[in-house]
Each structure stands twice: as structure tokens, then as C-alpha cells.
Amino acid sequence: MDLDLRKLRYFVAVAGTLHFGRAADELHIAQPVLSRQIRALEQDLGTSLLTRDSHGVVLTDAGRQLLTDAGPLLASAHAVRRRVTVAARGSRRITVGFRAGIAVAPAVQLFAAQHPDVLVDVQRIEWDDQAAMLLDGRIDVGYVRLPIDEAGLRVAPLYTEPRVAVLPVGHRLAGREQITEAELAGEPLVWHMDTSTQPTRRPHPNAGYLVRGVDETLEHVAAGRGISFLARSATVFYSHPDISYVPVPDLASDQVCLAVAASHTSPVVEDFFSAAQAAAEITAECGNYEMWKLGGDAVSKHD
Numbered sequence: 001m002d003l004d005l006r007k008l009r010y011f012v013a014v015a016g017t018l019h020f021g022r023a024a025d026e027l028h029i030a031q032p033v034l035s036r037q038i039r040a041l042e043q044d045l046g047t048s049l050l051t052r053d054s055h056g057v058v059l060t061d062a063g064r065q066l067l068t069d070a071g072p073l074l075a076s077a078h079a080v081r082r083r084v085t086v087a088a089r090g091s092r093r094i095t096v097g098f099r100a101g102i103a104v105a106p107a108v109q110l111f112a113a114q115h116p117d118v119l120v121d122v123q124r125i126e127w128d129d130q131a132a133m134l135l136d137g138r139i140d141v142g143y144v145r146l147p148i149d150e151a152g153l154r155v156a157p158l159y160t161e162p163r164v165a166v167l168p169v170g171h172r173l174a175g176r177e178q179i180t181e182a183e184l185a186g187e188p189l190v191w192h193m194d195t196s197t198q199p200t201r202r203p204h205p206n207a208g209y210l211v212r213g214v215d216e217t218l219e220h221v222a223a224g225r226g227i228s229f230l231a232r233s234a235t236v237f238y239s240h241p242d243i244s245y246v247p248v249p250d251l252a253s254d255q256v257c258l259a260v261a262a263s264h265t266s267p268v269v270e271d272f273f274s275a276a277q278a279a280a281e282i283t284a285e286c287g288n289y290e291m292w293k294l295g296g297d298a299v300s301k302h303d
């Protein structure tokens with residue numbers, strides 16, 4: 001028995017709202033039709049996914065497991081549709097996503113030497129969409145920063161880089177050659193809502209500002225609303241007159257990885273993986289700063 005993706009989408013809608021009426025409205029179908037489809041899915045799987053009583057709708061253990069697995073599965077199906085549409089246009093291209101501060105050009109140049117007929121698009125991604133964009137096919141390969149939800153993905157470590165403290169220029173520690181984690185303990189921290197990803201275990205009150213990218217982080221810090229931490233590459237790619245970057249040697253390093261949807265098997269994607277890994281090795285030989293400053297020239301000179 002194959003899993004019906006339409007029924008699965010219906011189930012996700014109900015599981016997301018825990019209300020058949022609201023889910024039916026979102027799906028633009030009648031509530032009785034939705035109820036029949038959910039019952040049919042439960043019959044297909046041979047288990048109850050939801051319990052319904054006077055208090056509302058609750059997921060069973062099986063329902064919670066299906067909801068966990070459904071996201072990557074539906075995203076993968078959506079990605080297949082995207083890739084088929086691109087192939088139907090007769091174009092050969094891949095889209096590479098990258099987080100702030102990661103140089104993609106060296107890998108693109110190495111890849112282009114092998115595949116001059118393949119167009120490589122690049123697209124900036126943020127911490128909260130890097131997995132989703134890989135799974136639903138908006139990007140084919142991603143330069144991601146950990147942590148990332150690896151469900152449905154193949155993730156390969158690429159390199160690590162030290163972190164720096166991001167301080168307003170008037171801060172008491174601004175301008176120092178380096179500082180320790182302990183010296184920053186208790187400072188308000190400008191970070192996104194997922195505090196589990198903070199690179200420090202020292203206590204930091206949340207500054208209360210939701211940020212998605214480096215630019216927003218710098219503006220909040222410059223305004224004196226708190227401090228933050230970034231990978232050292234930020235000091236090369238992002239300058240700000242009201243910001244001071246100070247190395248923090250005892251802070252956990254930032255891990256950069258390559259990621260692709262596990263279901264996305266393609267010789268072209270594999271070749272880009274190899275090119276990215278080769279470029280990272282050259283980076284290590286030349287020195288990270290040298291590579292970041294020279295971009296693709298560092299690769300061509302190395303060759």
C-alpha cells in the first residue's frame with residue numbers, strides 16, 4: 001500500500017490546527033470530506049492517528065510520529081515537482097544556498113570547469129529556512145551552519161571557523177585584542193528565538209529582539225540593545241562604523257557543512273559537492289582570510 005500524499009496533506013492540516021473545521025477551511029474542502037479522508041488514511045495505516053472527543057482533537061503516538069515524518073516527505077514530493085518543471089524547460093541549472101559569510105564563488109568556479117553547460121544560481125538562506133529550502137527543492141545544495149534539523153537531509157562537515165563577539169563601539173571591551181566568555185557573562189544577548197543554538201553556556205538574558213540575519217543583528221547591537229556572536233568571516237564580509245568585533249578564543253567554533261536532500265540524487269549535485277569540498281581544502285591551505293578576501297582568485301592562483 002502506497003501512502004496517499006493528498007491524505008497526508010489533509011492529516012498535516014488537521015494536526016496543525018487540531019480542529020477539523022479550521023483545517024477544512026484552510027484546505028477549501030467540506031468538513032465531512034476531510035473527516036472521511038482522515039478515516040481512510042487511518043484505515044490505510046491500520047492505526048488511529050487522532051482521538052476526537054468533546055474536548056477537541058488530540059494526536060495519538062502514531063499521529064505524532066506521522067506528523068514528524070510528514071514534513072520531509074511532503075517537501076520531497078514538492079521538490080520533485082520543481083525539478084521536473086525545470087527539466088521540462090530544457091535548462092540545466094542548480095541552485096546553491098549559502099549562509100552569511102560563506103564564500104561560494106571558489107566552488108562555483110571549480111564546478112564550472114567541469115560543467116560549463118550548467119548554470120549555477122546562488123541564493124542567501126537564513127538559520128530558520130535552511131532545512132526547509134533544501135527539502136522543498138528551492139535550493140539543490142546548501143552551505144549551512146549547524147545546528148540544523150538533519151531529518152531527510154545528507155549533511156557533510158566542511159570546515160569550522162572561530163567566533164567573535166559583536167559589540168557596540170562604546171562597549172567596555174570594544175577594541176580589545178581578545179576576550180573570554182566569562183567577561184561577557186550577563187550581557188543582554190541579541191539572538192534569534194531558538195536559544196538552544198547559542199554558542200555560549202554562560203548566562204545571558206535575552207535582549208528580546210527577534211533577528212534572522214547578520215544585518216539585523218548588527219543594527220540591534222549598534223543601537224546598544226545587547227551583544228551577539230558571529231562567525232569570524234563576518235569581520236571580512238560585514239563592516240559597520242558602530243560595531244567592534246573582538247575574538248573570543250574559548251567560544252565554541254562555528255561548523256559549516258554542505259547539505260542536500262537525501263532524496264535528491266544527481267550526478268551534477270554530487271559533482272558540486274566534490275567541488276565545494278576541494279575548494280574548502282584549498283581554503284585551508286591558503287588560510288581562511290586569504291580565501292575570503294580573494295574569492296575565486298584564490299582557487300585560480302592555486303591551480
